[in-house]
Amino acid sequence: NVSLVLFTADLRLHDHPPLRAALDGARQVVPLFVRDRAVDRAGFAVPNRLAFLADCLRDLDAGLRARGGRLVLRSGDLVEQVCRVAGEAEADEVHLAADGSAHARHREERLRTALEAEGVRLHVHDAVTTAVGPGTVTPASSDHFAVFTPYFGHWSRWRLREPLDAPRTVRVPEGIGSEDLPSRKGLSGLSPALATGGEREGRERVTAWLRSGIGAYEEGHDDLAGDATSRLSPHLHFGTLSPVELVHRARRAGGPGAEAFVRQLAWRDFHRQVLAARPEAASTDYRTKRDRWRTERTAREDVEAWREGRTGYPVVDAAMRQLRHEGWMHNRGRLLTASFLTKTLYVDWRVGARHFLDLLVDGDVANNQLNWQWMAGTGTDSRPNRVLNPVTQAKRYDPDGAYVRRWVPELEHVAASAVHEPWKLPEEERVALGYPEPIVPLPEGLARFRRARERT
Ligand code: FAD
DSSP, rough: EEEEEOOOOOOSTTTTHHHHHHHOOOOOEEEEEEEHHHHHIIOOOOOOHHHHHHHHHHHHHHHHHHHTTTOOOEOOOOOHHHHHHHHHHHSEEEEEEEEOOOHHHHHHHHHHHHHTTOOEEEESSSSSSSOOTTTTTTTTTTOOOSSHHHHHHHHHHHHOOOOOOOOOOOOOOOTTOOOOHHHTTTTSSTTTTTTSHHHHHHHHHHHHHHHTGGGGGHTTTTTTTTTTTTTOOOHHTTTTSHHHHHHHHHHHHHHHHHHHHHHHHHHHHHHHHHHOOGGGGGTSSSSSOOOHHHHHHHHHHHHHHHTOOOOOOOHEEEEHHHHHHOOOHHHHHHHHHHIIIIIIIOOOOOHHHHHHHHOHHHHHHHHHHHHHHHTTTSSSSHHHTOOOOOOHHHHHHTTTTHHHHHOGGGGGSSSSSHTOOGSSSSSSHHHHHHHHOSSSSSHHHHHHHHHHHHHO
């Protein structure tokens, strides 16, 4: 008999419950990935993520080939393609990872109905793309946690399943056609310093991180120039790493760094369970309603300056330029550029979230939209009116200005005392730098935010 494993956001062979179940139940297995047109239309198909995906699919195929198998790639409507391949292979079961997003759940329902009509069973496996899946822990009075701290208490006590080894052999039936695997070549508009995808790369990163990074995470994670976070986010997004396995390994490493790191992994699951319960939060205010935002049209020049990293606030510009160059941004940078757009420029958070999703290699609807809402004060933050002052933040998290100098060459030779406030330099020096003046004075931005807050 034959089983089919449908890979989605779980592009790996280690700790893969659907693959393990398929191998346990069948002599032969079809490992299938479908380039789902609907996902592409929903905004996934941006160059940076397509490039990382191409790396991941090639690496998955290589891993399967090393075990006697191969990856089957199709594209089109996912339900149609799975049914077609299941028919060609005469599969009697399909295995798939659970995914809480509205699109994935709707797709899963359609798939179940279509497969059942052909006499094929669909098995959906939990804790593949999350450590603790949406709905696994819930408060007594609601379908999801709206506040992180109590969620984290329950999340931490949840007994995770044990990680699974990668299979030794995978036998794929003959004669199942596959499209050619995509590659980075031919993609234009990529960030020049984009990370490399694939399970092999992801696992190497984790090993290096646990050996020599995690110990300094607690004190170093906010240091912009120190770059002391794991950079595992794209691997978690594409599932080249298992969150369950990562939590186990980090806990084994132990210490305050590991504790702080595991807490961040819980944030990822937290946002997933919010979005699973409230799918509309991807585009509408989750808790506090704010309106009369300035929009792309009404604040066109400000938005352009923000996107291009020429607001005149060095740390904001550095972070925005890092995003463009790497397709990734440090978390502290994400926080303060989001605060600047929404609270200082008072521009709609959706404008910023869209720009991030156009570039981020880890761009993820749950994490991105809900972090944007958190910072915009419409989401789960218990202090929705907090404003991050870009100068104070810069002095705290980039005290020597090394991060700013790395990304804003105009300020390369400015001393630490002025690098975060170049407008304080004598006029002659300032003009010679060729760096923009602030697009808005901070007090003016703050006053605009206060007025808007009173109205809403
Ligand atoms: P580490 O600090 O090493 O953390 C380890 C892992 O924990 C991360 O890889 C990530 O999976 C998870 N994590 C860390 N912080 C958060 C958080 N605040 N919320 C949820 N999960 C977290 N993360 C994304 O993965 N995709 C996004 O699209 C995304 N958009 C964001 C937008 C804004 C405005 C903000 C403020 C944050 C966003 N984040 C997003 C969260 C966070 O910034 C990134 O996960 C983190 O910077 C990735 O770097 P790292 O892997 O080195 O993180």
